[in-house]
Amino acid sequence: xxxxxxxxxxxxxxxxxxxxxxxxxxxxxxxxxxxxxxxxxxxxxxxxxxxxxx
Numbered sequence: 001x002x003x004x005x006x007x008x009x010x011x012x013x014x015x016x017x018x019x020x021x022x023x024x025x026x027x028x029x030x031x032x033x034x035x036x037x038x039x040x041x042x043x044x045x046x047x048x049x050x051x052x053x054x
Contacts, residue, residue, distance in 0.1 A: 012025030020037035037043075 012023050014021045014023045014036075019039070020035065023034040023036055025032050025034065
C-alpha cells in the first residue's frame with residue numbers, strides 16, 4: 001500500500017484488501033486505521049438513524 005505519510009484532516013486514503021478495504025485517515029493530531037468489510041455484522045445490522053427531536 002503506497003499512501004502519503006500524512007492524510008488531510010477529515011480526508012483519508014482507502015486501499016482495497018480482499019472483499020473489503022482499509023482506510024487511513026487523520027482525526028485531530030492522530031492518524032487512524034479503519035478496517036472496512038461489506039459483510040461486517042455491525043454494518044449489516046444497522047437499520048437507520050433516528051431523527052432528532054424537535
